[in-house]
Amino acid sequence: MADEYLTLSLSSGGDVKIKLRPDLAPGPVARITELARVGFYDGVKFHRVIPGFMAQGGCPNGTGMGGSSKPDLQAEFNNEPHVRGVCSMARTSYPHSANSQFFICFDDATFLDRQYTVWGVVEEGMEFVDALPKGEPPREPGVIVKATVS
Numbered sequence: 001m002a003d004e005y006l007t008l009s010l011s012s013g014g015d016v017k018i019k020l021r022p023d024l025a026p027g028p029v030a031r032i033t034e035l036a037r038v039g040f041y042d043g044v045k046f047h048r049v050i051p052g053f054m055a056q057g058g059c060p061n062g063t064g065m066g067g068s069s070k071p072d073l074q075a076e077f078n079n080e081p082h083v084r085g086v087c088s089m090a091r092t093s094y095p096h097s098a099n100s101q102f103f104i105c106f107d108d109a110t111f112l113d114r115q116y117t118v119w120g121v122v123e124e125g126m127e128f129v130d131a132l133p134k135g136e137p138p139r140e141p142g143v144i145v146k147a148t149v150s
Helices: 024-037 126-130
Strands: 005-010 013-019 046-050 056-057 086-089 102-105 119-126 144-149
Touching: 005 024, 013 024, 013 126, 024 046, 024 119, 119 126
Parallel strands: none
Antiparallel strands: 005 013, 005 144, 013 119, 046 056, 056 102, 086 102, 086 119
16 A cells, blocks of 8 residues: 655645554544545644644644544554654543644654654655744644645
């Protein structure tokens, strides 16, 4: 089977091409691709962008408190390290609470390893993630203009 990619067209200037890893996290990959295909992520903000750590998005109301109408996912923690460009599911303190929110690591965040579900890695366009406005929340948040799966 050919590799699948999630492409996020960002307001910060370009496209981010993420290689999906269903071998690591089949549930989260299926959820993200399903949501992307119905336009769920289009127009969604990166509501939490911490320099040297990560950029978080995927909340439909832009606050970090929301998710899709689908049930929360079972955690699929794996041994993939949280390093620059790695994409992982965001969740509450409850391990099985990931839904639609995700984050992209700016730098080494291996203290998250085996506690958050890695589902992909940025292969192109990390500079556009780096260019997202910073803050919790940013004053003028960066936006996913369009999310597509190919």
